[in-house]
Amino acid sequence: MDSKGDHGGDSFLEVSTALWMYSTTHPLVQDPLPSWALDHHQSFLELEASIGRTRTVSQIDLVPTLSLMLGLPIPFSNLGMIIPEFFFQTTPSNSDPPSLLSPTQSLLQSASLNSQQLWTFLNHHTSTSSHDLNQHLPHLTRLYQRALELSQLPGHEEEAFQAHRTFATSLLATSRKIWAKFEPNLMIIGILLMLLSLLVSSKLLSCISPTPTTQTPPVCALLLAGLSGGGLGLLIGGVSAWIKLFPEIVATSNLLIGTALGISLGILSFQPNHHPTFTIPSFTTLFKLFPVILHGLGLGSNSYTIWEDRVVLHLISISLFLPLVIRAFSVPKPALRNRLLFFASLFALCLRLISLSTVCREEQGGECRVTFYGSTTSSNAPNWVMSLSIPLAIGLPILPAWFLGISDSYRGPASFFFGVLWRLILLCGSQYWITDYIISHQDLHLSSQLIETAQSVKLLVARVAFFLCLFAASLLWIILPVCIDVKRVDSESESEPKEKGENKKPKLLVIGFANVYGSSYLMFLVACFGILFLVTQPVGQVVLSLGLVAILCLVELNDTLNDIDSLRESYQKAIETVAVTQKPKDEKESRIRKVPSTDLNILVGFYFLGYMLFFGTGHQATFASIQWKAGFVGLPQAHLLWSAVLVFLNSFAGFILVGLALPLLKIWNLSPIINLTDRNKKPDQDDNQHQLDQTQSTDPHPQVVRSLDTQLLETQLIFINLFALNLLLNMVFVLVLRRHLMVWKIFSPRFMLHSILLLLLDFLAVLVTVWPLQAVKIKVNRMFGTQFFA
Incomplete structure (x- = not known):
């Protein structure tokens, strides 16, 4: 300790002490x-x-x-x-004779x-x-x-x-020299690359949509500029490695750094035609991002990082619950106001129950009480949750049915998929951990033969659950039709009496059409949920179930906010119609429907919900909290590859669930639209032609019709940018505090966690775009025809 009382640095007086041996x-x-x-x-x-x-x-x-x-x-x-x-x-020697x-x-x-x-x-x-x-x-x-x-x-x-x-x-x-050496130059380069990638992502956000005067989105030109810059950066990196311009940086790092810098600077320096430049975020946007920024800034404090699991609950309340409650009182329609308050309250209740599941860090000491395990020294689940496991597996499928029932889309194969298949998967997951609980309790005095039989049953149940989940999320999900019912109704009604000599044909009523995309995607989501449910310990299963309910609450809240915005727009248009005379809309313009927008508060809620589920499923940003028991689910012994995959799924189950559920914000209560022009013409061509028609109109600010894929990509980029911003702040604090006493115990594991999270969310964004979302579109086109599109 030096004269100022500092004891965590690397000065001589801070790392030295007196030695006395006696x-x-x-x-x-x-x-x-x-x-x-x-x-x-x-x-x-x-x-x-x-x-x-x-x-x-x-x-x-x-x-x-x-x-x-x-x-x-x-x-x-x-x-x-x-x-x-x-x-x-x-001293005496060991030789013979002794000497x-x-x-x-x-x-x-x-x-x-x-x-x-x-x-x-x-x-x-x-x-x-x-x-x-x-x-x-x-x-x-x-x-x-x-x-x-x-x-x-x-x-x-x-x-x-x-x-x-x-x-x-x-x-x-x-x-x-090799192991215990900090490289501040490389750390600064890493922070610079992270900052540039965040700026590049922000620029892509503003360029993924076509402009009113062009058919091609500006992002295509940006990608070409990035490839050109990357090639130049690769060349410069190779030359610097050859002449050893930076001796402390190896050749591979030179190439990677040069390529990354070239791509980033190439995209940032390119300005597409007829496209606005960077704009400063509005005060409203910064206010909504304030809890995320506060979360990132808090990582510079070891005390905040230690108690992060407690702080996140308050941050999500500030960022989502309070703004929704305040906004509810300004909604003019009572039904929408009550709906907003109900789902916000249900979401808050789920968060409070999730926060009750805790594991303790070593630094928290006696101020923390373990509830995820039976005791502080035990790795088994508490007794109360074992009695809740089977009822949870039986009752959980009722909740998706209730949420789908709001839009009357619990139709077709939904009752079989949710009520039978998914319930069977959940029962297998519960049975696995019940059997494990019985085997691990020596107080039951089970015979060796009975224990061996239980081990076989546990192994069989886990493998059956894995097979059902993979089968339900792939082949069966593709084969099953969308969640609709078709009824034939008579066109004649009391309000419209039938005229003489007129034969009106009966009509087909499609029930569940309004949420055909959301209900189909939810089937895929719960199949993936089954795998996460299986590899998570019993208390974590309860937490994941509450997390699924919270996600559906956020989806309904986002839908309610869109309804409120639509109501206000209709009021505004009604006022404008009375005030000025407008020309009637053509047929094509009247068929344009708006893809549901996503409020930034909802995305911030998804962001913090991932952390809530991470902490609630028994994890912390420490190596000691890794649940190695999950590596043996469905395996008789540890496997080099599959055990690592199982432990990874167990550790990041909450973030995986949130990342897979993100598309629901865009496709929930989104019905297909029909292309009444030329059926041989692709919908994209029709949209682009409509955009060109809009530019020739007298409207000085023509609107661009953006596709579902474009808006989903925008939502995913915003969501990933929240984690990228947090990682950037984390990297800065690790650089500043690299000589801190707790750098390897607190700050470094937290940085590793966030780095893995960013890569995981990037992978999930690509996955949901390539596989389940496109599969949903194929199912809808197979049912209604290619003239229907998203």
Whole structure:
């Protein structure tokens, strides 16, 4: 600790302490140590004038010193050197007949044992682990062999000891240079690349839609500019690696950095024609993003990071619940107001129940109580949740049915898929953990034969659940029709009496048509939910179930907000119709329907809900919270690949569920539209032609009709940018606090978590666009014909 009380930095006074060793049996030091046994450049340090020249030792030198003094082997991974003062004394030898070793011989023998342990570590590391020490292995081998040769020569004890010390200090210096060295330049480059990628993503947001004067979205030109810049950056990176412009950066890093910088600068420097430049976000947008920014800024505090699971609940309340409640009182229609308040309250209730599931970090101490496990020292589920497991699996399918019933889209195969197949998957997931609970409780005194039978049942149930989930999310989901019912109704009604001689044909009533996309996609989502449900422990299963309800609440809230906006737009248009005379709309313009927009508050709610589910399923940003038990689900023993996949699904189940559910914000209560023009013409061509027709109109601000894929991509980019912003702030704080006492215990694991999250969400964004969303469109076209499109 220095004079100011600082103790977490890397200054000498902050990392140094006094060493005092005492023995109750015999003196630890018998003879004064000769000068040749010390390295006068490294063993002494010039301090302030009042202290003078002082003998110093490294902290890691205590381990081999104490080990040999106690007659124990030196730990394998220690790279310290013995403290010579304690071994320069006369000791008995192990030879026959016994004799005494001189102080110099005793010191050399101890140094030889120390070097032997270091040599074993070096050989093992270079042969089985990473190869970062391989380039230094020849030099270190020569130093060790020279020390062995001198040790065998009589009368060369001093030179031999100095050779052993040279080998030990060289290995330690080389290892420190490779492993324990911060590269601020590379860290700054990484932060710069992250900032540029965030700016590139923001620019893509404004360029993914066609402009009123062009048929091609500007994003195509941006991608070409990015490829050109990337090629130039790759060339520059290769040249800098060849001439070794930056010696501390390897060639591969030079190429990657050059390519990334080239792509980013190429996109940012290119300005499409007839397209606006960057605009400063409005105050409303910044206000909605304030909780996310606050979350990122809080990662610069170790106390905030430790208690992040508690803080996130308050942030999501500020970002979503309170604004929705305040907005509800300004809704003119009571039905919409009550609907908004109901789903907001149900969402808040789910969050509160999710927050009750906790696991504790070591730093939280006694102020945290574990509820995810049965006790602090147990890895088994609490007793109360086991009695809730089967009722949960039976009752959970009722909730999607209720949400689909709001739009009258619980039709067709929905009753079989949700009520039978999905319920069977959930029962398998519950049965697996019930069987595991019974086997792990030794108080039941089960026989070995019964335990073996239970293990077989557990393995079979897990594999059946995996098969059903994969089958339900792929082949069966494609084969099944969309969730609709078709009824034939008579066109004659009391209000419209039938005229003489007129034969009116009966009409077909399609029930569930209004939410045909959302109901079909929800079937895929719950099939994926079944896999996450299986690999999650019982309390986590309850949390994931509440998370699914919370997601559907957010989807309904977003739909309600769209209804409110539509109501206000209709009021505004009614006023304009009365005030001015407008020309009637043509047929094509009247058929344009608006893809549901997504309020930024809803996306922020999805953002924080992912963290709530992460913490609620028994995880923290620590390695100790990894649930390795999940790696054995459906496996008789650990597998190198599948166990890692299962543990990954268990750890990030909440974020995976949120990422897969994101498209529901765009396709919920979205019905297909029909192309009444030319059926051989693609819908995209018809849309583009309509956009050109709009540019020729007298409207000075023509609107562009954006496709479902375009708006979904926009939503995904905004959602990913929230995590990218958080990761950027996290990287800045890791750079600033790289010498902090808790950098490896708190800040570094948090950075690793967020890096994996960003890659995971990027992958999920591509996945849902390529597979389930396109499959839903295929199912709709197969049912209604190709003239219907999203």
